[in-house]
Amino acid sequence: MNSFSEPRPAPRRTLRKPRRSAMIALLCVLVAVCAFFALRGVLKTLYPLRYEKDVEIGCQTQGLEKSFVLAVIKCESGFDPHAVSNVGARGLMQLMPETFDWLQSKTGDSYTEDDLFEPAVNVRYGCYLLRILLTEFSGEQDTAVAAYHAGIGNVSKWLQDEDKSADGRTLRRIPFGSTAAYVKKVKKVQRIYAALYDLD
DSSP states (O other): OOSSOOOOOOOOOOOOHHHHHHHHHHHHHHHHHHHHHHHHHHHHHHSOOOSHHHHHHHHHHHTOOHHHHHHHHHHHHTTOTTOBOTTOOBTTTTBOHHHHHHHHHHHTOOOOGGGGGSHHHHHHHHHHHHHHHHHHTTTOHHHHHHHHHHOHHHHHHHHTOTTTOSSSSSOSOOSOHHHHHHHHHHHHHHHHHHHHTTOO
16 A cells, blocks of 8 residues: 555635625726727717817807717717708808808908808808807807807897896797707717817
8 A cells, every 4th residue: 555645736825705796896997998089089089079170260260169060060960071951052151142142241352152152261151150159149058059049130039028028138938949959069069079078
């Protein structure tokens, strides 16, 4: 009989619970960080920064928030400088030719309708129109956005109706469903741009 016994296998070392919990927590953090950056990348694709120089100039000239102008462009044309609506609005900020002519009567410029497809021209005049509307409606952005969509005349009438405005400055009810949806959309998209790119 052999006097040497067979060596016993070394006992398996198991992770202690605290160490295992810490590793799981670290893994969860890593997954969350990766998911965050992946989502951020997707959002930046959906909400891009384009025509930044033109937007920057327009915002500085008219005293507008960059996130606001980007939101209007995103909602109006999706950053397509050649966009034309079914009613004839043109370019990035979807200006109507007659509105463009009216604005030019104030600046003394003499652009043609086709110049609305030039990003620098379109953004310049779109920002100018937003400034006029904000001034007309006492700086109330939602009211100005409603006027950008539905026209100054319609919004002015709504503000005089107590059923639609309690103070003559803000709209508590917008009778045009498409305009009401537009105002909400611009606000939502502006928040996304402000958060995504740390603007304003």
